[in-house]
Amino acid sequence: MDFKKIRSDFPIFSKIEQMGRKFVYLDSAATTHKPQQVVDSIVDFYTLNNANVHRGLYDSGEQATALYEGAREKVAKFINAKASSEIIFTSGTTESINFVAQTWAVSNLKPGDEILLTQAEHHANLLPWQRVAKQTGAVLKFIPIFCHPELDSGSIQINSPEHLVTSRTKLVAVTYISNVLGDIWNKGQLENLIKNAKVQGAKILIDAAQAVAHRKVDVQALDVDFIAFSGHKMFAPTGIGVLYIKSDLHDQVEPYKLGGGMVHSVSFESASWAKSPHKFEAGTPAIAQAIGLGVAVDYISQNLNFDQIAEHEVFLYKKLLSELVKIKKIRIAGNISEAEPHGSMVCFAVDGVHAHDIAGYLGGKGISVRAGHHCAQPLVKSLGFESLVRVSFGVYNTEQDVDTFVTELSEVLKIFGVV
Numbered sequence: 001m002d003f004k005k006i007r008s009d010f011p012i013f014s015k016i017e018q019m020g021r022k023f024v025y026l027d028s029a030a031t032t033h034k035p036q037q038v039v040d041s042i043v044d045f046y047t048l049n050n051a052n053v054h055r056g057l058y059d060s061g062e063q064a065t066a067l068y069e070g071a072r073e074k075v076a077k078f079i080n081a082k083a084s085s086e087i088i089f090t091s092g093t094t095e096s097i098n099f100v101a102q103t104w105a106v107s108n109l110k111p112g113d114e115i116l117l118t119q120a121e122h123h124a125n126l127l128p129w130q131r132v133a134k135q136t137g138a139v140l141k142f143i144p145i146f147c148h149p150e151l152d153s154g155s156i157q158i159n160s161p162e163h164l165v166t167s168r169t170k171l172v173a174v175t176y177i178s179n180v181l182g183d184i185w186n187k188g189q190l191e192n193l194i195k196n197a198k199v200q201g202a203k204i205l206i207d208a209a210q211a212v213a214h215r216k217v218d219v220q221a222l223d224v225d226f227i228a229f230s231g232h233k234m235f236a237p238t239g240i241g242v243l244y245i246k247s248d249l250h251d252q253v254e255p256y257k258l259g260g261g262m263v264h265s266v267s268f269e270s271a272s273w274a275k276s277p278h279k280f281e282a283g284t285p286a287i288a289q290a291i292g293l294g295v296a297v298d299y300i301s302q303n304l305n306f307d308q309i310a311e312h313e314v315f316l317y318k319k320l321l322s323e324l325v326k327i328k329k330i331r332i333a334g335n336i337s338e339a340e341p342h343g344s345m346v347c348f349a350v351d352g353v354h355a356h357d358i359a360g361y362l363g364g365k366g367i368s369v370r371a372g373h374h375c376a377q378p379l380v381k382s383l384g385f386e387s388l389v390r391v392s393f394g395v396y397n398t399e400q401d402v403d404t405f406v407t408e409l410s411e412v413l414k415i416f417g418v419v
Contacts, residue, residue, distance in 0.1 A: 022366030071294025096228035111137030
């Protein structure tokens, strides 16, 4: 892969640089930038094919429908779903998880049933289950995350999570990659957890928001029932996401929202639903965004290689880590061992300096990082932090980006008297 060529596909970098501004973007875990092909697809839709889908018996209406449903086919192939009917378009990961929580979970869980999560969940995969527990009487259980923030022994460890699966476990809802710690699963650990949960008859939901731009996600190999992710974290527009629902469950899941386009028939007294996926997509969908998602899938499939992406990100990760460990007052959240690097992100705190002060200074220097608890407040607090600076990489990042970040970080720490 030619990473310099890939970077040139993302117009935001050249446009901002042409304006004479520095732009070092290290916040891809929050959202990724969009290649020109995705930007063009949205413009083309609104200028050439703008129409509602599934309704218009005219050229632009039929073309809009073909592009929209074509995007569904691309996503199905991208995650190796058995059929495109297993792909439901939503607004993003958050809606996808709430969808499952307020349909399948509310209808199937009862008092004493257990929902198994990890302590590393994003709020989007925690708060919906807190609500479901209150609604149904189900119980939340958590897979502990052991993490020592000291630089000489920092490590992430999950010990035998499958042992927490019992006959009461009805749902395992866990993150694929943490948005704070990166990879949390040792080799084969997630797969073993899923296998043991399946033996007990539990359903599996995976939050893959942080995974889809960094590794191959295969729903059949994982043997999951639900998977959720967002387009904007994989080079697609905001406002579009995916919920994969295994076809075996389609008749067990009621629609999340009701309205036009998702019905088979309606009378003044009752209604019956269409088949999936239309059963689950009420109203006018995010058509342009879905088309953009399809083009983003094309871009990844045609231009990127996940193994090479991992090598590139690990190189940047190690380079950054080698500089951070030289600063005595920095504490890194997560695994700092180069033997098992987690590649796409690094979170850290500096004793005596608030993360927002660091991020604010860097932002003024044209460097984009994230600061705070990253919508994973229980995790961050359990690790002994209040706030963290997060550096997260994408395919368009360079070695120079890391050098610039390290230089400016050193400057802000001098200002605060840390170095």
